Amino acid sequence: MPLLVKICGLKTPEALDVALDAGADQVGFVFFGPSPRNLGHGAARAFGERVKGRAAKVALTVDATDDMLSEIVDVLRPDMLQLHGTETPERVVTVRTRFGIPVMKAIPIEDRNSLSPIRLYANVADKILFDARAPREATRPGGLGKPFDWRLLQNVDAGVPFMLSGGLDVGNVADALSITRAPGVDVSSGVESSPGVKDADKIRAFVRAARQADAALNRVASRA
DSSP states (O other): OOOOEOOOOOHHHHHHHHHHHHOOOOEEEOOOOOOOTBBOHHHHHHHHHHHSSEEEEEESSSSSOOOHHHHHHHOOOOEEEEEEESOHHHHHHHHHHHHOEEEEEEEEEEGGGGGHHHHHHHTTOOOOEEEOOTTTTOOSSOTOOOOOGGGGGOOOOOSSSSSESSSTTTTTTHHHHHOOOOEEEEEEEEEEEEEEEEEEEHHHHHHHHHHHHHHHHHHHEEEH
8 A cells, every 4th residue: 555644733725735736645734722733723614625635634633522523523524533632442432433534543652561552442443643652741742743762663563554653754754664664654843844834845855755765665575
């Protein structure tokens, strides 16, 4: 299967257009007030319409209520809901059942013990996102631009498709793919000039580097 590339945290029409033109498979929109990448419900409808089916729309939420999710679904019409908080497997089931939309559950990774929830979520989620665990003092989930030890995912059997996130950028995405063989990569801060401000050149370079790395790995695999 071709590598899936997701550009997340898009909040300007210009950045969205660059991600689409660069060939991103998924575009992510954040609905979480404390994040500098928060899109807000008011702008979501226009952004959703701007995608025009060129990529899958992913709505990132953090411990959102059903009412919050209902509003997001109404304005964005996402193709996938990304649950990036402390949602339990039972909550994942509830969200999938109520909204009828595929769910990707983020699992924070710090050490080998962090992998234990995989089997619980693999039974209920459509996809898993491996992200770096946030620092203890952090006010937001996620690795906040920091990678984790990708060797923890070597030969991992997630049971469902997964994506790799956390500190990815144009300089390390090839190594990350070589180590994890992840079928998808998700980048946000790694294509920014400052928190929440996407850089067009970095977006293009990241997509290109990820595609090239995937092609090189496939060539090696085909000769093995």
